[in-house]
Amino acid sequence: MGSVGTVTIGDFRLGGAVGEYPTAVLGTLFFSGQKLLVDGERGIFDEAAAKTQIIRCADATGRAGITLFLDVVAETPEAMERYLKFVIRETSLPFLIDSSSDAVRMAGLATAHKYSACNRAVYNSIGTDTGESELELIEENPPAAIVVSAVDPMNFGLESSLSIVRHIKEIVPVRLHDRLLLDIGFLDEASVKISAGIAQEIRRLSGLPVGGAPCNGMYMWDALKARGDAAFQMALAATVGYVGSFGLDFMFVGPLRNVERIAPAVGAVDVYNRYGLQSVDPARILTEHHPMRAMFRQ
Template identity: 30%
Template sequence: MFRFDKKQEVFEVGNVKFGGQPGEYPTVLIGTMFYGRHKIVSDEDKGIFDKAAADKLWHDIEAMGAVTGNPYVNQIVGETPEAIKKYIDWFIEIDDKTPFLIDSSAGSVRAAAAEYVTEIGVAKRAIYNSINGSIDATEIEAIADSDIDAAIVLAFNATDPTLKGKMEILEVGGPGQDKGMLQVAKECGITKPIIDVAAMPLGAGAGPSMRMVVAVKGHLGLPVGGGFHNIASAWDWMKKYKKTFATKEEKQAIYMPSDIGTNLVPQALGCDYVLYGPIENTNMVFPAVAMVDLMLGETAKELGLEIKDPNHPIYKLV
């Protein structure tokens, strides 16, 4: 719990601010919807889903955000252009201000989504996820031709998961890329680069992923975070240990503290947002993150910083 000498950028997307000194703003929480095998989706290719269930999940995150003061963002994942367009249509109908990530395992789907949000006039609420080492010319052109100005820039280096390798992929380039991802983002018209540290599994780079939070804030001054819950979900020991318990409830009781805890460690180090995984975990994640935000807020005041969000948990939960 500290303050950085480097000037810290703050980027506003929709109604949410990313960045700043630790404690100045509450941590942004990003829940995922329409992910692979999400039970509310009945046809991943056509984008057919249970609207009532989706509505409830989104109203739940709105309610919890109102309780804790933590801002929230929707990570919309689609398997096809048809599907992701339907999900976006649903979201902008139910919420007219909150930002959302456009995401897919396929670059062609992400590119189609970038074109679509521009076409329907909501590109300034969209965050492209992501600009990374596997991006190709077609995807770059799609982003550049869109009105999107915010993107997740992924610090994943396929050949070097160390802190040095992660910084190199951002600033210099790496396998298959002769430019750093920040330069690629700039050439795409991205003026709000939001760094994802590319959290790695335990034993394969989880530690450097934590160090990367401090390095990005201290060296680049850019907003930073990541999908830290992946550290727990990829933990081989935990996968085996859970199987020794009989019921789903017992397995969850063993697993979820680790899942939630992976978000709290980088948060204490100064990260600005966390992708906490399935939106169903909202009620478990928000209070824990808000608790750490209270500590960060107290520390910020001691260090002479101003808490800049009137909805910060420090004003709501003490």
Template identity: 30%
Template sequence: MFKFEAEQKVYDIGGVQVGGQPGEWPTVLIASIFYQGDRNVIDEMAGEFNREAARACIDELVRVAQMTGTPVILDLVAASERAMVNYIDFVVEETELPFVIDGTVERVRLAGARHVVEHGVQARAIYDSIGTTTREHELAALRELALPTTLVLVLDNRRPTVAGRVSIAPKLIDLALSAGFRQLLLDTAVLDVVEPGPAGKAIFELKQRFGYPGGCSPTHTHRHRWKKRRGFGDLGERTAKTSTATSMQILGADFIMYGIKQTEIVPAMGMVDALIAFTAMQNGVQPKDDRHPLYTMFAT
């Protein structure tokens, strides 16, 4: 397994370690919940949802993740300020998991950011996100809130290539730091079905140069962009998505964003992490987590 030249940053986000050299820490699964089309959501604007069903989804994911040693963060996708507050309250009350403040627009994101600060749970929160469209009004509000962690959407819409992502990264990193964030997670932005290729290569290049944790949402476009997926059947589609996602780990991804109900990704991620760690040990890199999949998946 390769070893990145830059010093690798590792962040503690609500007890979950993100970053490092391949083989040191398990790849984090950032699991989306309350997204558009989630059948557990009753009213996306009011933030009404089936609490029992949502709790069952989270419990099942945590159960499988504990079997593999895969760390979990929840991605709270909200369409309104009220919904964001409701989702945050639910996750804080029902779990100890870190979570992403994933608002569809600025006012929703900021409502979530203010709420976590007011309730003192900002150490568990990840802002989503800082990017080329972030305006000064949002940056000014974030400076006052002083959240520690944000995703940085590393994408140049005029040049959505590996080189474009890498060249715009310093500007976006500086922008996030100027907003008071100390812990940056670089999201290399997948735009189409085959975009995980350039996005994955960009993760490698960015970690090699800057050392920040990197990852992406590799398969969120499949539902609308992969027109022939149904021809392969449910198993074929799920297999294709899983292999696409886990290929990011081979390129050094520290986190993968995926749907919470698709728990088949968890053992696949764990197995790939185990293979990476075993190979990295031959380069002198040791797992830093006693619950690493290399140990957890094969313990009897």
């Protein structure tokens, strides 16, 4: 199994050989429509409800031995600062600074720097259209990791993704190349296998950790949703487990609440990947934080 560089984010690592480190699941918090969100413009939310949900999901991932990242999404700079202050104060978890707006992302990175939390911050994301001011801020206040949007929906495939990675390496300082995480993109649910295979190849060829959001298309799968929540959650767990078998290092799993239900599936596949690694590299030491340990505890 191919090995790639490792990226340290807070107390956790991504990368290495497939199966060496636990998969990171990225649960989204403060998205539009989430029940605990009161005012997305100002960043007002039910702090008690948010804390309870984080604790429950952290417990689920802890029992499975996998890694939890909080994908913090915001609409405005003001909201991003409020959310990050809460996450930094109340948790020790890695977090993503996530927004469709470059101004909001930049405000988030400034907040992480202000509160000395860049060591567990993941910038989400940069791409071929990222401007100079954003790149300059990243260089001045480097986060622990930087997600690269390595997908071209109009020219989807391995070569176009590799071309994006090469371009990003030209515009990002060399000293930050080992902090790059590649989001390879899942266009729809029907193409999950194709996308996962591309991710596997990009991981091998680039030497960088890879991931994506294999569950996004499921929310547009009306026939599946019509079968009820239990069926939907089973399909969700099957999807992340299946994609995990391709050796992805991180996966966006949708709303944070999903983490509780899919954690055992991700942990089980991590066990299979780790045992596969053990069979070809028996001298490799098992890390302390790993499903191979956690999933066999009563």
